[in-house]
Amino acid sequence: MKLDLQTGSRSRILAILILFIMAIFVVRLFYLQIIEHGKYVAMANSEQLKRLTIPATRGEIYAMDGTTPVKLVLNQTVYTVFADPHVATDDAKIIDTIRRVAGGNAQPNLDGLLKNKDSRYEILAKGVTRAQAEMIKKENLSGVGFQAQSQRVYPEGQLASQVLGFVNNDGVGQYGVEGALNDQLKGTDGLLQSVTDVNNVPLTIGNKNIDKPAVNGQNIALTIDRNIQSYTEQALAAGLKRTGATNGSVLVMDPQTGKVLAMANLPTYDPSHYGDVQDAADYLNDTVSVPYEAGSVIKSLTVATGIDKGVITPQSTYDNKGTIDVDGTTIQNASLTEVLGTQTMQTALTWSLNTGMVTVAERLGDGSNITKQARDTIYHYFHDEFGFGQLTGIELAGESPGNIISPDDPDGGAVRYSNMVFGQGMDVTMIQTASAFSSLLDGGVYHYPTVVEGTVGGDDSLTEAAPKPTKQVIKKTTADQVRQMLVIDRHDNGASDTPGYTIGGKTGTSQALINGKYVFNQTTGSYLGFGGDDTPRYVIMVQVSGKNMALGGAADAGPIFTDISNWMLSYLKLAPKAQ
Amino acid sequence: MSYQRNYYSSRRQQQWNRNQNTVAFVSAVKLGPVAHTVLIALMITVLGLIYLTQATRATGYDYQAQKIDDKIADLSTKKADLEVENARLTALETVQNSTVARTMTPPTSTDYVRE
Numbered sequence: 029m030k031l032d033l034q035t036g037s038r039s040r041i042l043a044i045l046i047l048f049i050m051a052i053f054v055v056r057l058f059y060l061q062i063i064e065h066g067k068y069v070a071m072a073n074s075e076q077l078k079r080l081t082i083p084a085t086r087g088e089i090y091a092m093d094g095t096t097p098v099k100l101v102l103n104q105t106v107y108t109v110f111a112d113p114h115v116a117t118d119d120a121k122i123i124d125t126i127r128r129v130a131g132g133n134a135q136p137n138l139d140g141l142l143k144n145k146d147s148r149y150e151i152l153a154k155g156v157t158r159a160q161a162e163m164i165k166k167e168n169l170s171g172v173g174f175q176a177q178s179q180r181v182y183p184e185g186q187l188a189s190q191v192l193g194f195v196n197n198d199g200v201g202q203y204g205v206e207g208a209l210n211d212q213l214k215g216t217d218g219l220l221q222s223v224t225d226v227n228n229v230p231l232t233i234g235n236k237n238i239d240k241p242a243v244n245g246q247n248i249a250l251t252i253d254r255n256i257q258s259y260t261e262q263a264l265a266a267g268l269k270r271t272g273a274t275n276g277s278v279l280v281m282d283p284q285t286g287k288v289l290a291m292a293n294l295p296t297y298d299p300s301h302y303g304d305v306q307d308a309a310d311y312l313n314d315t316v317s318v319p320y321e322a323g324s325v326i327k328s329l330t331v332a333t334g335i336d337k338g339v340i341t342p343q344s345t346y347d348n349k350g351t352i353d354v355d356g357t358t359i360q361n362a363s364l365t366e367v368l369g370t371q372t373m374q375t376a377l378t379w380s381l382n383t384g385m386v387t388v389a390e391r392l393g394d395g396s397n398i399t400k401q402a403r404d405t406i407y408h409y410f411h412d413e414f415g416f417g418q419l420t421g422i423e424l425a426g427e428s429p430g431n432i433i434s435p436d437d438p439d440g441g442a443v444r445y446s447n448m449v450f451g452q453g454m455d456v457t458m459i460q461t462a463s464a465f466s467s468l469l470d471g472g473v474y475h476y477p478t479v480v481e482g483t484v485g486g487d488d489s490l491t492e493a494a495p496k497p498t499k500q501v502i503k504k505t506t507a508d509q510v511r512q513m514l515v516i517d518r519h520d521n522g523a524s525d526t527p528g529y530t531i532g533g534k535t536g537t538s539q540a541l542i543n544g545k546y547v548f549n550q551t552t553g554s555y556l557g558f559g560g561d562d563t564p565r566y567v568i569m570v571q572v573s574g575k576n577m578a579l580g581g582a583a584d585a586g587p588i589f590t591d592i593s594n595w596m597l598s599y600l601k602l603a604p605k606a607q
Numbered sequence: 608m609s610y611q612r613n614y615y616s617s618r619r620q621q622q623w624n625r626n627q628n629t630v631a632f633v634s635a636v637k638l639g640p641v642a643h644t645v646l647i648a649l650m651i652t653v654l655g656l657i658y659l660t661q662a663t664r665a666t667g668y669d670y671q672a673q674k675i676d677d678k679i680a681d682l683s684t685k686k687a688d689l690e691v692e693n694a695r696l697t698a699l700e701t702v703q704n705s706t707v708a709r710t711m712t713p714p715t716s717t718d719y720v721r722e
Contacts, residue, residue: 098694098697099690099694102687102690102691102694103687104687104688104691105684105687105688157688158684158685158688159688181691181694183691183694183695183697183698184698184699184700185698185700187699229669229670229673230669230673231665231666231669232665232666232668232669233662233665233666254699255699258699598717603719604719
């Protein structure tokens, strides 16, 4: 049947009109669904699809308690309690509850915050624990909400704070292990993309859902032994109180492995309140970040260089006149009147004679001058072998390479090198010095220092880190001779050690360089020594200083070494040799 | 005169094949176009209902899964709190200040067993 509408009839007009309207619909729908397809899909997705970040849990940090890892830094979920004053009705009840439950975590002016009805967000309390948050939730306060966040917790308080560092408000590790191993500790955030309902509950609708789980950060166990660290900090604090020094650092390490057992610095800070620190220098771990002129503790390395090159033995002699001339500059001993005349290198080390060390440097040259050849040899040992002027690679943020002048530098002349052989004229860190010193105690093997023992699994099991590489820096015979010289040095200087053990060490007193000149009224005292039974078990380096204070290695740093050393013998349960 | 015309048809053109029954069942019920339309509409409706039921059931599982996730998160938080408490109670300072530690006295002498 053919519908035949008369031209101009109402039916025909209606049909045309309907066709026209239908055409408009078709065009409009084509525009919306085909041409604008992408735009509207994006709009729909933005309404329906939520992208939620699944935060990775930051790895925890452990210390060792003997051979057992113990937690030193943990994570805890805390809450920020906020109010929407526009919605909040019972202000009095809110104030009473927050003050009663949150206590010191409550903001001081709660009444004023809630009266600000134009505001939609006011923080009422910060750092509220889960238990406190549960108590507040039970009160069913209208207009009050909670925001959860993770924060670092330090059950041992300030212990090893400069080794640990802290995590800032952006979740980024700063200083110490937190800074150096931030990538390892932070993990990788996961992603959840899903259609959600009005309460943000993810629904398995749609084909664009993504569920990528977070990869939590690794738990790291440090080589730091919390008992040694604790005692070291106490001994350092007592030492500073006794001497009046304002700054001090102690480093304890195992010379057989290069593992750092303790690092203590004063002044220090509380990592859970890192924002309260007045002087940013307190964040620094001085043992790795602050190079200084270590003074006579370096003489043990000078003697090692001389013996290793075959130019001296412990019994080699020289004529000590109290002073020695180097290119027109007079180098003198601390005492101009003692042990003059023919002296052995052992005596030069025991009495810390600068003239003896300059003599070693001269013998590395033509015998009477610190020639370029001598300077090259000293630089080779100090820089290339013992690692001065280079990063040790220890896993701590802010390590300084120090500074040692090359003999090719215009400033690297004979006078400079005559100072360097007794520990002045170059800047070294304690970790560099103690690591170099440790090589004298393990048959000439240099161990790169480390603070990482390994990683800890979910069941608290420890997986030890791969050992760092080692290098032979001096001959074993050289190392054994210098080790014995250090024992004689300490013995002859009348140390009050627990009998039956092998203890050795060297003092160091370095003048401060103020306005380009060395001064006598401000000196830094250092002590670098070791102890153990037949095998050296520990190396301890102590440094004390203070503004306008003349502090000595023997009088001020030495007693701190002795205190820690005697305690270490008991702690390590080392049996004394038969007397 | 009459004659019979024979038509040849190939086996392929036949409605039946060898070993096949040649009896076909023809229903007595005849469905018209309206009935067909209604039946198709009903089938679509049933399929739609099945889809909706399954989708709703999946969403129900989502809510259950969310509840379990919340519970896991809550228990993890409680576990972390207990670990923090444990670490605080076994911290050196806490142990040193404990009443047990205060009553301890330093050893007067130490002997070593030699083999």
